Amino acid sequence: MLSDVFRRKGEPIIQSLMDTDFYKFTMGQLICSKHPDVRVRFGFTNRMADLVQLGRIIPEGRLREELDHVRTLRFTRSELHYLRGTNEYQERMFREPYLEHLGALQMPEYDLEYLPDGNIRLEFDGKWSEDSYWEIPALEILNELRSEALLASMTHFERDARYAEGVRRLMEKVRSLRDYLGLTFIEFGSRRRWSRVWQRYVLNVLMNELPDQLIGTSNAVLAMEFGLLPSGTSAHELPMVYAALAAEATDFDDEAVRQSQQQMLDDWWELYGWGLSIALPDTYGSDAFFRAGGTFGEERLRTWKGSRPDSGDVIEYGEKRITEYRAIGVDPRAKMFLPSDGLEVPKMIALWQRFGLRIKTSFGWGTNASNDLGIKAISMVIKAIMANGRHTVKLSDNLAKAMGPPEEIHRYRRAFGYDSDFREECTY
């Protein structure tokens, strides 16, 4: 049957510790070198818990089996060769102490509870330098076990029809994108993929059908397998943990919390320089980040490669950046603009048409690439929720994505002068 092509054949979902996003390694090295003893708790959130109770869908035994399997994995010699040999952003980007850290890594324990309301509590509490690596494989497992449950309730022919629909949709996207030759994108879909096998299939199709438009993938093991550019820089966990550590150390001194964000950018630049200097500005509001005297500052606006908006109104964001660059005499066409929030093909095309010739535009294309068989994907995340015992906070440019206890959110809004109330449903 058609669907058998995509069937996992009794193998575990996660087969390599490289089956994760490349940014876990770029961040991981910073964490390992600058914050080896910080303790961070990561927690799972299903943003659609009202609609879908995963605990009623995914059998606990299956989930434990897959998570346990990840704990048996180790980085192989060849995977460490691959990382050591990564030089697209900077010569010898991953240094020996970090590679030794990875070589010795066993994924730490997880804390899983099936709650009476049908939801799942899944947390990872330990050294930041170790439990950070759970984010992506745990999401990959949760998503694939959901797909597994959906498929189990179908007849053989319904499964075929489902995959046929996925192929049809992919073909439509390929056809649309092909008309916009300069439109390039990076495949960002690991965390919410339908399944490992499906993501691999999609990526392979994109490679072959849009060879000049697909410029890389965030998935390290697929980049390795297909010889694609491994892509990614950093995530919200960095600014969130930096801020929480400053808050904890100073009993929330506003200036210290703001200062922590500059420190994070300095640490990043110290480690990677220009090569990975793509800012992720929305953690405490992109306006606060970019405003004069704000976190980023004019000097970084000049020197950094660009930025990646990940929430809020991306058109407004793009227009603001172009205006700011011009205001300081920088040609925006030399700067990167990498939207990556809930993108679908028509939106990418619209953004490309608007911004393509005005700023160096490229896209991080995620869930809509890797999980579109016509069944709505679930918006789920695993985020740093505590750092050295203090709650972390994320505001983002969309308050529907905000995280943290209300009183702490209030403090962060004050510290960063965040006065927007923009709120929009998370589609992915």
Place this chain on the structure above:
Amino acid sequence: MLSDVFRRKGEPIIQSLMDTDFYKFTMGQLICSKHPDVRVRFGFTNRMADLVQLGRIIPEGRLREELDHVRTLRFTRSELHYLRGTNEYQERMFREPYLEHLGALQMPEYDLEYLPDGNIRLEFDGKWSEDSYWEIPALEILNELRSEALLASMTHFERDARYAEGVRRLMEKVRSLRDYLGLTFIEFGSRRRWSRVWQRYVLNVLMNELPDQLIGTSNAVLAMEFGLLPSGTSAHELPMVYAALAAEATDFDDEAVRQSQQQMLDDWWELYGWGLSIALPDTYGSDAFFRAGGTFGEERLRTWKGSRPDSGDVIEYGEKRITEYRAIGVDPRAKMFLPSDGLEVPKMIALWQRFGLRIKTSFGWGTNASNDLGIKAISMVIKAIMANGRHTVKLSDNLAKAMGPPEEIHRYRRAFGYDSDFREECTY
């Protein structure tokens, strides 16, 4: 059917430019950095041409098809990552200029002729820094096309029986080797393997069955796939070309030719230091190499890691080295002794029993590992035969392996004081 497991399914024999011996890269970097403009002609020799005329067995069209396919291959991004990340012998062993050279490499043209006597003339004439890479893939193709021809003449059941015999023999070897826990070896069988799929199968069995005894493989793509240590240092082409260049430049000045061998060792040490300092001493006779005032000299005897005998009487060789090390106050147990000439399991065991506790002994196990289905393998080689227009010469410790025109062989014997007449049939 059983044999279908081992059947190549319409794919080309060579699927990656990494499907070659690791030593092509260690030598390749030396060639690329020190001798970028030297021209070398490589030529194929079937040492059993009296018994087996390959031109009568292998269809010319098939051979051309497979050789042509190799010319379509390029090093992939991931393969270059892997090489860049190789650090088992030395940090950052392969440097950027060399990796760029590989990144741009297309295999040069070949010169193939089917001769009236049923033999094949296959030569590669061009820049040493390019045609050197033909050695292993061309041998792999010739061997596999011979296997293909043999299989084509069998019934389905005969093929099953043939592979069953291969498995049975492998199992016997594994059982024998398992009794000698300290006996370690490197899989060296690429060049004369039965087939790509069979070598991969054998290596996988050895990995799983003898995990503490298999310490690596010479095959770069299999080392990469299985996370094994990529192993190898250098081959006769280095001393042969160095000597020929000196002979050409000085109209064969004995001292200059001898001196070229020291230069080669110095260049090697300059590039790789101790990490790859395993001498291959038999090109112009191991006795001349090791004698007082000879090529190697007492200083290198002290500093280099060890040596790899590749012809002649290996027991005599081992005893001589032990005596020499002791004579200068060096404990032979700190020095490597890596026999690699036509080894079979009983011979490895006998050598291990004799030398295992006296000198750091390990084995390069080749054809008998990768091509033993009960059909005799053919002793074939591809060697450098001309360098900048001058014939190269190899004497080796077994004159049955000597190469070059008689008058030139005579000069080399004189220059190196080679007075042995030892001659023994090449079994592999």
